[in-house]
Amino acid sequence: MKVLITGITGFVGSHFAEYLLGKKDIELCGIIRWRSDTKNINHIKDKPALYESDIRDFVSVKAVIEKIKPDRIFHLAAQSFVGSSFTAPQETLTTNIIGQLNIFEAVRSSRINPLIQIAGSSEEYGLVHEDELPIKETNPLRPLSPYAVSKVAQDFMAYQYFKSYGLNIIRTRAFNHTGIRRGEPFVTSNFAKQIAMIEKGKQPSVIKVGNLDAIRDFMDVRDVIRGYWLSLEKGTLGEVYNICSGKGYKISEVLDILLSLSKVKVKIEKDPERMRPSDVPVLLGDYSKFNKATGWKPEIPFEETIAGLLDYWRKNV
């Protein structure tokens, strides 16, 4: 089976590559850009076949899809950082929306019909009212960032291509996930890195933070990629599934857990640069639909994931 991962050099893509290379009879292919940093996948022994393409460029996407003719596509490439979507909205919308359009059109013009997983996000739900928690797939979508808007567009475009052209698409909406190799701007990695820097005397004993009041539903990335694989194995075409833990943590609690794992004494300082024009107050999901379809449930405790992430940064600063 030929499996194509877009975004293979990213956080989730690199974990997915590790997971799939442990499975039999899979020929793993990935898309990289000419100046992609491959540090996240360099350690993988059974090398995936890497093809150069920028998903914003239809010519390059079509050439790669025609060459590989994948049986399954996991579309993970994206501008994935909510914060940057406010400063570079056009790049976010182009990469995420037009990038996906290019993949769908390349699939159509190649006359293949692979199974395709589309990585949506809990950010799509955006502003959620107290009486709507935990969030089900049927909840209204009230996006609060350009990133969230791009993910709503990806989600609905996937539905439309399933209905209009019969593309074999399944949509997932993953809630927050973390683990080793999580990009530095994201909250768990950012705080863990700062603590590791302070421990080594490379940063004054001050942790810079943004909005500590937000509540997020966190999982380990390895649970998420297992879910992505299962979504195509057992999910129903055209459907959308929440992948989440059902447990909410205040960001201040995440910081407390990290600090409890270290001996450093720190001052916490609000950094106005880290505040977003609008930040989703609470995301807490219900995964019963996905569980019913696939049997999936989260397995790795958050505290274990966070401890692993802190150790990762201790080795990498």
Ligand code: A2R
């Ligand atoms: O930056 P690169 O060259 O290493 O590649 C990133 C890739 N990517 C692209 N690939 C091709 N053409 C583009 N125009 C393009 N723009 C970005 O997407 C990298 O391999 C990946 C993004 O990785 P991360 O930022 O670490 O995101 P993460 O957490 O792995 O997110 C995976 C999916 C995304 O759809 C998120 O929106 C969703 O999960 O939450």
Ligand code: GDD
């Ligand atoms: N990044 C960051 N840095 N966030 C901070 C900080 C900080 O210093 N301080 C507080 N926060 C808050 C943010 O305001 C947000 O409420 C929360 O921590 C999580 O921020 P991120 O880790 O940047 O993740 P996100 O929730 O915006 O988005 C992530 O999860 C989505 C799924 O819900 C990303 O991985 C998205 O790609 C993904 O779709």
